[in-house]
Amino acid sequence: MGLHADLVARRGSFEVDVALDVDDGETLALLGPNGAGKSTVVDALIGTLELAEGVIAIDGERVDALPPEQRPIGVCFQDDLLFPRLSALENVAFPLRARKVPKAEARRRAGELLQRLASTVDPSARPSSMSGGERQRVALARALAPDPRLLVLDEPFSNVDVSARPGLRALVREVTHTFGGATVLIVHDPLDALTLADRVALLDAGRITQTGTPDEIRAAPSSHYAADLVGVNLFVGALEPLEDGAATLRTSDGEITVSPEVAIASGTRSIASLKPIDVSLHAREPEGSARNVFRGRIVEIADDGDRARVRLATRPPLTAEVTSGSVTRMGLGTGGEVWASFKAVEVSLQIDAADTAQPPAGTLGR
Amino acid sequence: MHRVVWLATALVLLTGCGGTGDDTSELTVFAASSLSAAFTHEIGPAFEAEHEGTTVVFNFAASDALAGQIQSEGTADVFASASGTWMDAVQDDPGVSDRQDFVQNRLVIITPPENPAGIGSIEDLANEGVQLVLAAEGVPVGDYSREALANAGIAKEAEANIVTNEEDNASVVAKIASGEGDTGIVYESDISAAADNEVVAVEIPDHVNVIATYPIAVVTGAPNADLASEFVAFVTGPDGQATLEEYGFMPAT
Amino acid sequence: MRSRTPLPLWILAGFGAVFVSLPLVALLMRAPWDDIAGSLSGAGASEALRLSVVVSLTATALSLLLGVPLAWILARSRIPGRSVLRAIVVLPIVLPPVVGGIGLLFALGRGGVVGQWLYSMLGLQLTFTTWGAILATTFVSMPLVVLATEAGLRSIDRRYEQAASALGASPRYSIRRVVLPMLGPQLAAGAVLAWARALGEFGATITFAGNLAGRTQTLPLAVYETRLTDPGGAIFLSLILVVLSIAVLVAMRDRITRAR
Numbered sequence: 001m002g003l004h005a006d007l008v009a010r011r012g013s014f015e016v017d018v019a020l021d022v023d024d025g026e027t028l029a030l031l032g033p034n035g036a037g038k039s040t041v042v043d044a045l046i047g048t049l050e051l052a053e054g055v056i057a058i059d060g061e062r063v064d065a066l067p068p069e070q071r072p073i074g075v076c077f078q079d080d081l082l083f084p085r086l087s088a089l090e091n092v093a094f095p096l097r098a099r100k101v102p103k104a105e106a107r108r109r110a111g112e113l114l115q116r117l118a119s120t121v122d123p124s125a126r127p128s129s130m131s132g133g134e135r136q137r138v139a140l141a142r143a144l145a146p147d148p149r150l151l152v153l154d155e156p157f158s159n160v161d162v163s164a165r166p167g168l169r170a171l172v173r174e175v176t177h178t179f180g181g182a183t184v185l186i187v188h189d190p191l192d193a194l195t196l197a198d199r200v201a202l203l204d205a206g207r208i209t210q211t212g213t214p215d216e217i218r219a220a221p222s223s224h225y226a227a228d229l230v231g232v233n234l235f236v237g238a239l240e241p242l243e244d245g246a247a248t249l250r251t252s253d254g255e256i257t258v259s260p261e262v263a264i265a266s267g268t269r270s271i272a273s274l275k276p277i278d279v280s281l282h283a284r285e286p287e288g289s290a291r292n293v294f295r296g297r298i299v300e301i302a303d304d305g306d307r308a309r310v311r312l313a314t315r316p317p318l319t320a321e322v323t324s325g326s327v328t329r330m331g332l333g334t335g336g337e338v339w340a341s342f343k344a345v346e347v348s349l350q351i352d353a354a355d356t357a358q359p360p361a362g363t364l365g366r
Numbered sequence: 367m368h369r370v371v372w373l374a375t376a377l378v379l380l381t382g383c384g385g386t387g388d389d390t391s392e393l394t395v396f397a398a399s400s401l402s403a404a405f406t407h408e409i410g411p412a413f414e415a416e417h418e419g420t421t422v423v424f425n426f427a428a429s430d431a432l433a434g435q436i437q438s439e440g441t442a443d444v445f446a447s448a449s450g451t452w453m454d455a456v457q458d459d460p461g462v463s464d465r466q467d468f469v470q471n472r473l474v475i476i477t478p479p480e481n482p483a484g485i486g487s488i489e490d491l492a493n494e495g496v497q498l499v500l501a502a503e504g505v506p507v508g509d510y511s512r513e514a515l516a517n518a519g520i521a522k523e524a525e526a527n528i529v530t531n532e533e534d535n536a537s538v539v540a541k542i543a544s545g546e547g548d549t550g551i552v553y554e555s556d557i558s559a560a561a562d563n564e565v566v567a568v569e570i571p572d573h574v575n576v577i578a579t580y581p582i583a584v585v586t587g588a589p590n591a592d593l594a595s596e597f598v599a600f601v602t603g604p605d606g607q608a609t610l611e612e613y614g615f616m617p618a619t
Numbered sequence: 620m621r622s623r624t625p626l627p628l629w630i631l632a633g634f635g636a637v638f639v640s641l642p643l644v645a646l647l648m649r650a651p652w653d654d655i656a657g658s659l660s661g662a663g664a665s666e667a668l669r670l671s672v673v674v675s676l677t678a679t680a681l682s683l684l685l686g687v688p689l690a691w692i693l694a695r696s697r698i699p700g701r702s703v704l705r706a707i708v709v710l711p712i713v714l715p716p717v718v719g720g721i722g723l724l725f726a727l728g729r730g731g732v733v734g735q736w737l738y739s740m741l742g743l744q745l746t747f748t749t750w751g752a753i754l755a756t757t758f759v760s761m762p763l764v765v766l767a768t769e770a771g772l773r774s775i776d777r778r779y780e781q782a783a784s785a786l787g788a789s790p791r792y793s794i795r796r797v798v799l800p801m802l803g804p805q806l807a808a809g810a811v812l813a814w815a816r817a818l819g820e821f822g823a824t825i826t827f828a829g830n831l832a833g834r835t836q837t838l839p840l841a842v843y844e845t846r847l848t849d850p851g852g853a854i855f856l857s858l859i860l861v862v863l864s865i866a867v868l869v870a871m872r873d874r875i876t877r878a879r
Contacts, residue, residue: 046785068784081782085800094796098788146787368627434847478730497747502830504848529747530829531836531844541829545730546746 002026002182003150007054007064009044015052016040016206022150022182022199024059029185029197037206038186042154045184047071058150058182069098074148078155078186080139082127088114088138089123095146113141117171133164140175149181155188166350172196190232191273191350202226233274233319235347239264246291246344254316257291259344271350276309278346279320282339283330290341294318298336301327312340393593394441396425396432398448398506398580399534400471400553404613405446412609413600420593428505428534436460436585443594446582446601448553449506453581461586464595467618468602469610471553471578473507473514475568476542483548488570491515491549492523499541499550502531507538510576511551517574539563553578558614579618646858651851658851666833667841668859674749674824674837675817678756682813685757686764687806691794693765694772705769712762719758720826727754728827751828752835756820760813767812771805772798811871818864 002023009016016037022028032038043049045056047068056064063071074095082091093110097103114123118137127135136156143151156172157165173196176183187193193200194214201211210217210226217226237251241264249258249272258272280286286293296314308327310320318340332338393413397405402424410422425432425442433452436442437459445462447453448471456462477485483496491498501508508531515524529547532538538550543563557567582601584594600606607617651658659665692698693705711719727734727745737743745751775798783793799806821839828835830844838860846853 043781046781048781048785068781069787069789071785073785075782075785077778077782079778081778083779083783083797083800085803086796094783094788095786097796098783098786098792142786372627430847499829502844504844528831529834530831532830533825533843544724544728546724546728546829 001059003045003056003058003184005045005054005056007044007056008052009040009049009054010052011040011043011049014040014206016044018201018203018206018208020184020201020208022184024181025179026199027176027183027185027197029187029193029200030203031187031190031193031200032203035205036203038203039154040206041203042075042152042184042186045150045152046073046075072146072149074143074146074151076136076139076143076151076153076156078158080127080132080135080159082135082139082142084127087124087126088118088121088130091127091138092142092145094142099146110141110145113145114138117141117144117175131164132160133168136160136168137171140171144175144179151176151179151181151183152186153183154186156185157192158188169196169350191234191271191348194232194234195271233276233279235272235274235316237270239268239270240266249347249349251316254314256316256347257344258347258349260349273348273350274318274342274346276319276321279318279340279342281310281320281322281326281330281332282341285339286341288341289343291344292347293339293341295337295339298332298334298338301332301334303327310338312338314340391419391421393420393422393443393590393597394425395422395444395446395597396427396436396442396585397444397446398429398432399426399536400448400507400555401446401580402426402536404555404610404615408609408612409601409606412605413597416600417593417596422597428501428507430504430506431533440585440587441589442585443588443590444582444597445585446580447506448578448580449509450579450581451509452506453583456585457583462583463586463591464598465581465583466598466602467579468582468598468606469580469615470618471555471580471615472575473510473551473570473578474554474557475549475551475570476539476557476565477549477568478542478545478547479564479566480545481566482545485549485568487568488514488518488574489520491527492520493527496527497529497548498524498527499530499532499538499547500528501535501538501552502533505532505534506578507535507551507553508532510578514551514570514574514576517576539565553614554616555614558612580615643861646854646861649850650854650858654851655855658849658855663832663836663841664852664856664859667836667838667856668863670749670752670833670836671818671838671860671863674752674756675814675820677753678760678817678820679810679814681753681757682761682764682817683806683810686761686809686813687768689761690765690768690772694769705765708765709762711759712766716759716820716822716824717826720755720823723755723758723823723827746827747829747831747835749828749834752824752837755823755827756817759820759823760817763812763816764809767805767809768802771802771809774805775801807871811867815864815868818860 003020005018005020007018014037018041020028030038030041040049044051047066051064054064055062058072083094086094089107089110092113093106096106096109111123114121117140118134121130121134121138130138136159140156153172157168160168169192176185176196185197197214199211199213200217202209235249235251235256237249239260240248240250242248247258247260247264249256249270256272294314296312298310299313300311302309303324306324308322308324310322310332312318312320320340395405405424410424413422414420429447429449429452432445432447433455436445436456440460445453445456453462453465457465475485475488475491477483483493485491490496500511503509503512512521515521530541532541535552535556538552539556541547542550542565557565582598584591584598588594611617689708693701724746725731729735729738729744729746734745745754779797779801780793783797788796819839821843824835824837825840830836830840836844838856842853842856845856
C-alpha cells in the first residue's frame with residue numbers, strides 16, 4: 001500500500017503543500033533547489049515537524065498524529081548523524097534496542113546488516129574513525145534495522161567524497177530495489193534522481209511542480225527548472241580505454257568519447273551526463289579539438305523565450321541548447337541536418353566500481 | 367595595548383605597596399568581641415568627640431585571633447583582651463605597656479526565647495539530648511565555659527552535648543537567638559539590655575561561675591603610642607567605666 | 620627558534636605563577652616536619668579528612684543528581700522565566716558563602732520557614748549534622764554543575780536527538796543513550812569543579828551546620844579552628860587539602876581542558 005501523504009506544513013513563514021503517493025517497492029525521488037522545502041517535507045514525514053493540515057498514512061494507517069518514535073519509518077540522514085559515542089554495531093542496533101528488542105538479538109541482527117551493507121567497517125569502531133562513505137553505509141544499515149515500512153533517505157551522497165560515491169550509489173540502488181516498502185529519496189543531483197528512482201517529484205518553493213518517471217519529465221518538462229534538471233544528456237554503457245588516456249563509452253544507441261580521470265579497465269560500466277549547453281551546433285563540419293563530432297537530423301526545436309532546446313537524432317541522440325538567435329541565424333528547422341560537437345572533458349563520468357557490496361536480492365525490508 | 371598593560375602593572379604595584387598613610391589621626395584598637403557593642407556605640411564616639419580630628423578604628427574578634435594578628439602584622443595601637451592568657455602572649459611578643467585590668471565579666475547560660483529544652487540550671491546542660499553551643503577551645507569564653515562546666519562537675523556529660531564550636535561569643539549568641547541549638551554559654555555582657563537580643567538568661571551560681579578579667583594595654587611599636595595611652599586612660603577612667611557597667615560588665619577588682 | 624610569546628606576557632605570567640605558588644611554598648617551608656604525627660593527631664586530622672571526603676563526594680553526587688535536570692530545563696524547555704531561574708541557580712557562586720549559610724538557616728534551620736515543619740512534623744533537624752554540612756556544600760557546588768552542563772547541552776547538535784526520535788527512541792531513551800554520553804566531558808568537568816568547590820567549602824558550612832569534630836568539622840573548618848592554638852597542625856591539615864586537590868585535578872586534567 002505504501003505511503004500516502006497529502007500535507008501542509010509550516011516552518012516560520014515558509015509553507016509546504018505537497019501530495020506524495022509512493023507504492024510498496026517504489027522509490028520516489030524528491031528533487032529541488034536549496035530552499036525548496038525538501039527538509040521541511042522530510043521533517044513532516046519523520047514527525048519532527050507537526051502538520052498544519054492534512055494526513056500521512058503508511059500502509060493505510062494514519063501516522064501524522066504520532067510522535068516520531070512511534071512511526072514505522074527508517075531514516076538515513078544527510079550528515080549520517082551516527083551517534084558519536086556508540087560503536088557502529090551499537091548505532092545499527094539502536095532502533096531495535098529503543099524498541100525493547102533484547103540486547104543479544106538486537107546485536108545479532110545489527111551484525112548481519114553491517115556485514116551485508118558495510119563489511120569493511122569494524123563493528124566496534126566509533127564513527128569518528130570511519131570515512132564518510134563508511135559512515136553513510138552504517139547509517140543506511142541503521143535505517144533498515146527496525147524493519148520499517150517507509151524508508152526515507154535524505155541526501156545520502158552529499159557528505160561522501162567523489163571516489164566513494166559510485167559504490168554507495170550502487171548500494172543504495174540495491175537497497176531500494178530489494179526494500180519491500182516505499183522509499184522516499186531526497187537528492188540534490190538530478191543524476192542521482194534519474195538513475196535511482198522510479199518516479200521523480202520536483203519541489204519548488206514548497207509546491208510540487210511536476211511528478212512523473214524520469215522519461216516523462218524529460219519528454220515534457222513543465223518548468224525551466226525541470227527542463228534544466230532533466231534536460232541533461234544521459235549515456236549509459238561500457239567503457240573502452242583508448243591509447244591516449246581517453247575512452248570510448250559504448251551505449252546501446254551510439255558511442256561518445258570521454259575523458260576518465262582514472263585508469264579504467266575495458267568493459268567498466270559507466271553512466272555519463274552532458275549538459276545541453278555544452279553541445280555546440282554547426283552548419284558545416286567543425287574543425288577544432290572537440291573529440292565528439294556528430295551529424296544528424298533535427299527532431300524537435302523547443303523554443304523557450306531566448307533559449308532553445310534542439311533534439312537531434314544523432315547516434316547517440318543528443319539535446320543541444322542554443323540561443324533563439326542562433327536558431328534563426330543558422331536557419332535551423334525540424335528535419336534539417338546539422339553538425340553537433342562537444343569536448344570529451346565536458347562529459348561528466350560516473351564510473352561504477354566493479355566490486356561494490358551487493359546484498360543478496362530479496363532479503364532487505366519486507 | 368602594550369602601553370595599557372605597563373600602565374596597569376605600574377598602578378597595581380604602586381597602590382599595592384600598602385601605604386601607612388596618614389597615621390596621626392587614626393587609632394587602631396583590637397578588642398575582644400564581647401566589647402563590640404560598648405566600644406562601637408559609646409566609647410569610640412565619646413573618645414573621638416574628646417579628641418578632635420581622631421578616628422578610632424576597631425577590630426573585633428576572639429582574643430586568640432587578635433593576638434595572632436598582632437604578632438604577625440603588628441598594626442594595632444591598643445589591645446583589649448578577654449583573658450590574661452592572650453595578653454600574656456602579646457606581652458611576650460611584641461610587648462605591651464600601660465597594661466591594666468579594666469573590666470570583669472561573668473558567664474551566663476542562654477536559651478532561645480521558648481527554651482525548648484527546658485534549661486533551668488547549669489546541671490541541665492548535662493541532660494541527654496540537649497544541644498549545647500559553645501565557643502571553641504582557645505577562644506576565651508570557650509575556655510571559661512568549659513572551666514565552669516568542670517566546676518559544676520558535669521564536664522564529660524556536657525562535652526557530649528556540644529553540637530558546635532563557634533569562633534566567638536557573638537556567634538554563640540547568634541545561633542541561640544535564631545533558635546538553632548538549645549542552649550549556650552556566653553558573657554553576661556552579651557545579655558545586658560544594651561545588647562539588644564532575644565535570648566533568655568539562666569544564672570550560673572557564683573561558686574561555679576568563672577570570672578573573666580579583661581586586661582587592656584598599649585601595644586609596643588604602636589604607630590600612635592601617645593593616643594593609645596590616652597585611650598587606655600579613657601577606658602579605665604570614670605566615663606569609660608560607667609559605659610562598660612551599662613553594657614553589663616563588672617568593674618575590675 | 621625565536622619565541623612567539625611577547626616579553627610582557629612572560630613577565631605578567633611569571634608574576635601570576637609566583638603569586639599563586641608562594642602561599643603553597645610558604646606552607647611547605649613552615650610545616651614542622653619533625654613532628655608530623657603529633658601535629659596531625661592533635662589536630663584531629665583523620666576525622667577531618669574522612670568528613671571532607673564524605674561531604675565533598677556526597678555533595679558532588681547530589682549536585683549532579685539535581686543540577687543536570689535543572690540544566691536540561693534551562694537549556695531545552697520553553698517554560699517562561701528561564702532567565703530568572705538561571706540567575707537564581709547561579710547566585711550561590713556570586714554570594715558570599717556565609718550569606719548562603721544564613722539563608723539556609725532561615726530556610727532549613729530548626730526555626731526556619733521550611734525547617735520548622737520538618738522539625739515539628741518529622742523531628743528532623745539538619746543543623747549541626749553531617750547532612751547539614753552536605754546540604755550547605757551542595758548549595759554552593761550545584762551552580763557549577765548547572766553551568767557546565769547547560770553549556771554542554773547547548774553545544775550538542777539537536778539533530779542527534781531528532782535522529783534518535785525518528786529511529787524509534789522515546790525521549791528518555793534518547794537522553795540516556797545519546798545525549799548523556801555526548802555530554803560526558805562537560806559533565807566530568809562540572810563534577811570536578813563542583814567537587815573542588817565542595818572540598819574547600821567553609822562559610823556556608825560553618826554557619827549552617829556548625830563546627831564539631833567528627834560530625835561537621837571538615838578540613839577547612841579544622842584548619843580554621845586550630846590555626847592559632849596549633850599552627851603546626853593547621854599547616855599539615857592545609858597540606859592534606861592541597862595534596863588531595865592536586866591529586867584529583869591532575870588526574871582529571873584532560874577532561875577539564877577537553878571540555879568544550
